[in-house]
Amino acid sequence: MNNEYVDSKQRKYLIIKRLLNQEHLSYQQLSEDYYVSRSSIANDISYIKDVFSKEDLALTFDNSGTYFKGSEAQIQKILKRIVLNLLNNELSTEHFIDAALMKKVAQGFSRALNEKKIEIPESYTQNIIVSIVLIIQRAKENHHIHLEGTNQYGKFFLEFDKYPLVYGLLNELQEQNIYHFSQEEIQHLTYLIVGSGLRFFMKDDAIPLSFRGKVRFLIQKVSEGLQTDLTQDGRLEEDLVVHLYQLILRLEAQSSVVNPLIEEIKQTYPSLYGVVWFALADFCKPYQIALSDDEVGFVSIHFQAALERIKKMHKILFVCPNGIGTSSFVSAKIRRILPDVNSIETVSTSTLTKMDLSDVDFIISTVPVPITEKPVVRISPMVTAKDMKRIMNHYIDLIIAREQNAPPKLEIASETKDLIAQNILFQNFSTKQEALNFLIDQQAFSDEELKEKFKLSVWERERLQSTYLDNGFAIPHGSPEFVEKTTISILILDKPINWGNQKVDIIVLLIIKEEEVRKVEPVMELVMQGIEDKNGFISKMMEVKT
Incomplete structure (x- = not known):
């Protein structure tokens, strides 16, 4: 092989393509092909190993060099991860995806979704479109996905009356002569598409009660780990039932999603991520499935949203000497701009001096108040636009301060x-x-x-x-x-x-x-x-x- 010089990033992608095309590659051969040192190739292979490991896959080595031994579904998982990462970072996908084909599939699939009035989150739509493009592109190169070894949970998780609906979506692409899908490919994409738009395809009452019970047990386990009761959060349960149900469908299709926020989630919410990871290990055991960091990160977001819902401010005191009418008027305005506040209590100046303020976040007052240990925001009785802005700014500063009050790194209880x-x-x-x-x-x-x-x-x-x-x-x-x-x-x-x-x-x-x-x-x-x-x-x- 006689390549022109390419930069380090392109070289890594070219080597990945060759490995996925079943080539056996020695360090010496790659060094000669790309005009770089063996140590540079060693660094490339180290990077490539990391990419594969995110899908729990590994390279193999023998006397002829390094190679990848895996199924077509696994090859497409790797390709999809790389393409989605490139798209998330607004980088070129030219080494892996036919841009013209991508455009045709995106237009055709989006048209089909609109005609059938199906709403699927944008990130999942992109995931589906890339999957479809890879199936078509690889099939044209005579590489086909086969489903042997899968579907063991399909009978339990997927009612195949959804199969015609997915076929209808894909039919738009067939009618444009973009590609004619095999029955196996449609079945594979049925799991993937239903697993990305479950709220549309399946009524919540179609999800087995036994599965809902397992989700409740998961919430209980995470609650115990975090020492925060999340079991009464109905929204968390509903969101997780749907998310985890479609997650299993995605994994049944040997597909996964790329979470562009995964590193931020790990860094910002380390203990939450760890506890969720630990609890999910038990949850997934009966289904014999393994979760990627990306999937754990998405589940962690649901739990963090629940924590945010119970981390609302304790109380705001409103000090007003001008009667019930004024206090009701001001309280209503405050509630409109701070809907997450648990309570707004109106007190007089004299009452304020005798109160226990331990559960109060800050005080809003239309008059001067005695100096307290709590911050005070002065406003006019009419609550002008400037006053509302002042209240909002203080509220935002308080939230940011709370986020920054994280315990020091590597402090052990x-x-x-x-x-x-x-x-x-x-x-x-x-x-x-x-x-x-x-x-x-x-x-x-x-x-x-x-x-x-x-x-x-x-x-x-x-x-x-x-x-x-x-x-x-x-x-x-x-x-x-x-x-x-x-x-x-x-x-x-x-x-x-x-x-x-x-x-x-x-x-x-x-x-x-x-x-x-x-x-x-x-x-x-x-x-x-x-x-x-x-x-x-x-x-x-x-x-x-x-």
Whole structure:
């Protein structure tokens, strides 16, 4: 192969294309093809491995070089992730997608949605369109998706009276002679499309009560982990029932979505992400499915929205000496611009001095008030536009201040410190099995049979889904039914070991009793902070170790 010089980013994409086309590529060959050093190629392959690992896929190596051994569905998952990331960042997709075909499919599919009055969120529409384009493009190159091994949940999750409706959407593309889909391709896209527009395709009462019960249990688990009761939030339940139902349909189609906010979610809400990740591992176990970080991030957003709903301000005091009429008028105006405020209480100046202000966020007053420990916003009795702006600005400043009052990084709560202090270990192992067995063997079980059952439950969870999180951290855990005493062990390795398709050098083994799930949240926050600052995490562990 005799290529002109290409920049680093283009080179990575070209290598990915060649790997997905089943080429076996040696470092030397790639170095010669692209006129760069072997170390540059090594960096490229490292980047490519990371791209594949986001879909829990890995490259293979033999004497002939590096290659990818996977199904057509897996190949299209990788391609879709790359294309969606490029589109989200407004970058060119020319290496992977036929722009003219993309335009035709987008126009035809959007027209079909409009004609049938179907509303699907824009991000999911883009996901569907890219999937359709890849199916067409790859089929023209004689690469076809096959569904063997799938559909084991389809009978439970999907009523195939939706099949004709999806066929009707795709028929628009067939009538334009863009492409004629096979029955397998339509079935595959049925899962994907219904899983992206469930509210339209399926009435909520068509979702089995057993599934709704599982969602309620998930909310309960996350509530316990966060030590915040979200079980009474009806909107959270409804949103999660639909989201998780369509999530399983997407995974049934061997498809996933790209979450452009995933890094921000992890950084901004580390403990929430960790607790949701932990709870979803149990939720997904019966369905034998593995979730990507992107999917966990989307579910985390639903929980964060619920937390925001209960994080409304406690109370605003309105100090007004001018009678009931004026106070009602001003209160009504305040409620209009601050609808999330729980209560607005009207008090006199004299009453204010005797009140307990601990649950008050700030005070609005039409008259001077005695100096208090709470901020005061002065307004006129008529509540002018300037007054409303002043109130809103103060409200926004208060919210921002709350967000910025996050605890310092890598601060460990005393209860968590007591939990981990005697279980921080520095060792060296060459395999995942050695490391996990060592950690479990350090724990006190009343008998060998119970320890063996717990060990088997740890390995079963690893079989279903890797417990790798990010940046070399893995969080293995077993079934609480075999746990007598809550323990958290942290193993820090000298050298990384293989953990599925990833490399791990920090292993946090969670041994948590069912009734002590609340202890997970501070640990997960610590881990998520450690992912951001691994050296700081290791230093803190050395400090805490007894």
